Amino acid sequence: MVFRRALEPDRRHIVTTLDPAARAWLEAQGFVIGDETPWLEALTHGSFNGSGAEAADYQRLEFLGDRVLGLSVASWLFRAGDAPEGKLSQRLNALVSGTTCARIARAIGLPVHIRLGKQARDDGGADSDKILGDVMEALIGACFIQHGFDTAQAIIYRLWAHELEGDVGKAKHPKSALQEWAAGNRRAGPVYEVTDRSGPDHAARFTVQVSVRNVGSASATATSKGEAERLAAKAFLEQFG
Incomplete structure (x- = not known):
């Protein structure tokens, strides 16, 4: 018995309930809280475990929420009109991107939560x-776990209403536009290069330079490599397009 107890983890620092302010905030957003465990998990970043509290982080729920979000948005886009597959994919990618989620x-x-x-x-x-994009998806995952797809989908449609009804993703992605511009002007394809990476993994910043041979180059900085590439392509087109 003594040996078995010695192997048991010390759970004195494990928090199993939501902070009252976080619970009130979740409920104000329309989330219905039953068991608090998945919601606590959804709000917990991996770094929190280094503060003396052993708790599951949001990664598994983020994986699930990402799929629920994608299917919900794809379903909305399919029913919203008769756009071809290429246009649907373009809007879907923009609407479920980390930038939009954040x-x-x-x-x-x-x-703050x-x-x-x-x-x-x-x-x-x-x-x-x-981090913000991942936690947003984790909250969707928690909602799906507790209440099922229909409830999670309804929350997504409410929170994403402005994005769905707006112009997000309707314009051609800057990287695609730049690729077409280069081809149309008989230029070599654009080349993207990460010229700087700073900050810790959870708050990294990337600087990307895009160049087209015999034309010029442009740079941009963002919190993800993909977003930095998008902004660099946009800057290039504004300068040389």
């Missing part, structure tokens, strides 16, 4: 597009 997360006040380790918070983790 924008919605900021709009509803998510940053994320459970981060001290260093991660000091490094700006609460304003990281990557």
Whole structure:
């Protein structure tokens, strides 16, 4: 018995209930809280475990929520009109992107409720597009686990209403537009290069330079490599297109 107890983890620091402010905030967003465990997990970044509390982080729920979000948005787009597959994919990719998820997360006040380790918070983790986007998807995953697809889909349609009805993803992606511009002007295809990477993994910033031979180059910085490439392509077209 003594030996068995010695192997048991010390659970004195494990928090199993939501902070009252976080619960009130979730309910204000339309989430119905039953068992608090998945919601606590959805709000917990991996760095939080370094602060003396052993808790599951949001990664598994983020994986699930990403799929629920994708299917919900794809279904909405399919029913919204008769756009061809290429246009549907273009809008879908924009609407479920980390950038869009992070924008919605900021709009509803998510940053202050994320459970981060001290260093991660000091490094700006609460304003990281990557973290905000992942937690937003994890909350969708938690909703799906507790209430099923229809409820999760309804939450998505409400939170994404402005994005779905707006112009997000309707314009051609800057990287595609630049590729076509280069081909149309008989130029070699654009080349993207990461010229700088700074900050810790949870709050990294990437600087990307895109260049077209015998034309020029442009650079941009963002919290993800993909977003930096998009902004660099956009800057190139504005300067040389």
